[in-house]
Amino acid sequence: MSNYVSSKLSSQQLRFANENEDTEDSGALPEKRTHSRAPSKGNAAESPPLTPRTKFTFGSPGQPPIPPSASSLNTTFTPSHTPTGSLAVPHTNVHPFPEAVGGSTTHHRSGTLSSPPSQGELLQRTPRKSTSTGTGSRPNTAGEYGMSASRPASARFRETFALPRTRPLTMYSSVQNSSVKIQRERPRSTMLTDEKRDELQEVKKPWTEGKDPYMRISYFLTYGMIIFGILAGGVRCFFEWRKVPMMKGNLCPVMEEHFTSEEGVFGENGKFFREVDMSGFGNGEFEMTTTSPKNSYVRDGYLYITPTLTSDDIGEAAIEDGHVFNITDCTFNITQGLSYTAKDSTLLPLNISAVGIDREFDVKGYTKACSAVSNATSGAVINPVQSARLSTRRSASIRFGKVEVRAKIPTGDWLWPAIWMLPVDNVYGGWPMSGEIDIMEARGNGPKYATQGSNYVRGSLNWGPNGALNAAYKTYGWWSMRRGSYDEAFHTYSLEWDEDFIRIYVDSRLHHLLDIRVKKSFWELGEFPPMISQGSESAVLHNIWVNGSKAAPFDQNFYLILDVGVGGTNGWFPDAKEKPWYDGSQTAMGAFWRARHEWLPTWPTEVEKRSLVVDYVKMWQKC
Template identity: 65%
Template sequence: MYSVAPSHKVERERPKSTMLSAKGPLQKPWIQSRDPHSRVAYFLTYGVMLIGVGLGVLRCYLGWFDVPLLQGPMCLVMDENFDSEDGIFGENGKFLREVDMSGFGNGQFEMTTASKNNSFVKDGHLYLAPTLTSDNLGEAAIEDGFVYNITGCTFNITHGLSYTSSSHATNVSVIGSDQDFDLEGYTRACSAVSNATTGQIINPVQSARLSTRRSASIKYGRVEVRAKIPTGDWLWPAIWMLPVDNTYGPWPLSGEIDIMEARGNGPRYPKQGTNWVRGSLNWGPVTWLNAVAKTFGAWPLRRGGYDKDFHTYALEWDEKFMRIYVDTRLNHMLALNMDKSFWDRGDFPPVVQNGSQTVILNNPWVNGTKAAPFDQPFYLILDVAVGGTNGWFPDGGNKPWLDGSQNAMGEFWKRKDEWLPTWPQTVEERALVIDSVKMWQKC
């Protein structure tokens, strides 16, 4: 038999990490007592986070709670869905077709007519459509040797109430409502003469301007107009309001509320095209000083344009606030608190220069409320203007006329081959299309 030597277990030294020091005991922090400062830091971090969330929620709540809303009962003044043309136009209709060739104080190039070509109801919608005057008169008559008297001129209705022309500027802060008959103004509004020698032409575009001046007005309340704006270079659609009476004087002393203004130029137009709409207030202490720059705003569409679909343009207004928005209150173009008078808001100098004259400014709203001049009844206007020399279409950007030109309208017409192709052939795209109009008055 063979004997077997007993086995022996080989003991090997456990390898040590090179990260540990060869001297001294190994550190075992998990068995040590916690540093009290780390516990404080833990609770402090999450505590601050919770406080931040709480403050954010509180701010959202207070922001929602502080949004001014119309209080009290509202009485319906107008609710029109244009299911038919009955009761829309005519002597007792809801909308007056204002007929005028004067340019409405802005040097506009259109004449507004009572023609069914320019304003009509079809398939549940109201259309305000621009057309060429040459379709009726011919191009030769527009450019030379023709006297045109517009049919149904409404100068005698509109003049002396809320229609004014900025070409009749006055240095007086407030004028009386009674005025002598203005023969020059009547001639300018109701007729035109073409003369190739002077460059004077007949308004090359016919369009529409409709108002509720004889049927509906509100002092504080709500207006909603659901509409689709037109496409076409140099078209100027608008939904706006003027005072029933010039209580504080001629424009802009008695105010103007623009619920929506837009430009028919495409989205690439550098001065805000069909993908923008604007709301504003016009007001000032004299006829040639408008403080609109202090009270206006705009809202863009990130995709598409306002000419592609219907949108709701709204005004909310009382003695404490005014809000103008599109579709939702979150999309407000203008939100204004009436916490101070418009005289204080304007921060007007005591003395201004008007040409060579020095004019002392007086507060025309001294006898009104803080909301003055927007503390009086206003009526609604729907219109499609074309061009103009007031700066709504700034010079440049391939604009075919200059505002300072003596023959701006003629320059516009001469370059019709540039802008006319941008006007759609279909009236549905070329017109301002109104789906509904609603007006409420604070009871």
């Protein structure tokens, strides 16, 4: 080895080259060596020992290996031409297919021919270029010395990112490759003998042995009864449909109002009359009805009846003490109290027209209906709420026909919206002897109210020989909304009234609140006692409708009323824990006002939600 080459090789490379020279001289194969990745202790920058391989051809057996030709030994690489600073080896493609030569070769496990390098070949290799830090990179023995690695590069790359071997789940389970599907033989039952196992494998089908005639009969009976039930149900529906009474004859329109202008509603010839009163209308109601445009008005094609607080006009202190309130445009001289639903209405004269004419001035009735005085000592208060009561008593009434009102009820505790009818003439006497038809009554309390809140609407008939014997409990009904409330949208409330039936429903005849078939007189339906007591006196009770038809007292002309009441002492709001007053109390109105912090927050500030909003009113009479 020349001195020049010796100076370019490291100590380990020189030692390795000398060992190979000895091997070549002896004609034996080099020993299998391993090298460590750790750097030498003497020089940390030195590369690990090299194990270069190149291609040699061998002669016949027993001959020494033939080194590369002289021309290949003269091929050198200068350090400047060495790629990436690694040792470059000239490739001598001598007999790429050694089998053609016929000599013996040594094969690497990857399939590449391998033979020990010669000293001349090692001398032709250029030392590595040092890095900027002075340490050389490790040579690629597989690529730079013209040999394949022990494994292909793709296989080694896949092993780098391969999943780890699966761990055993228990101490008894063995580790299996994740890609290998475990197949185990199903254990054989030791509880069954071979004979029993063979019997179980035989599927018995007794129904194929013979057909039972009773099975066919049972099928015929089952399907026959199903068909019969369907047909019977259809027949019953048909006859029930035929039994539903309908209006006979023609219906002639009496009134149709869509509230396009306020003049047509409240004007001189308007269709609705505003009743002004603060007596409670016989029910002990806590509102006063006014002509104020704040309480009843027309807007955007709708009629509004809106309750407001009296304290907005006179202040809260004046409600309870030291104030005299005189209501404007009181109508008591016109109505004469005939629209009151009082229990003592039997004292009212018979056959008095509800249209009303000016009569002798009644000071006591006028004072109660048109004025009030607040006194903290006595507990008397001025009606704390103002509302409106509109009627068609002067414009339209019907005797047998149909009424249809599309409206949305208000929201708020203790509000009492109503669409109802009273007789024009008290032919049979005062209330309830001449009757009352309630098309719709509701409560403004929410659906959680214990006694039917705003998700219920109710229809009823009031009738009887006097107020104490009102038989409304026999002719009333309701319809409820299971998912929602009637104050959320508009609904159509209808009355169909004939001498043979009275039907009240909401939106559809299927949703009927009340359906009365007049098959016998109301006197017989009421089953009233033959004797009544009035204080210390007793009197025989006579049939007051004896001169009327079987539909009496509902065989006369009735007019329509729209109103929103507040509270009352007649029992419409039953006494309960959440109710702030008692019906029998003399100061019930004052108790209601003092509890305003409880009920006033339930009244919406939007007038559309706090009002009875009416879309249209239609009335037809049988003709």
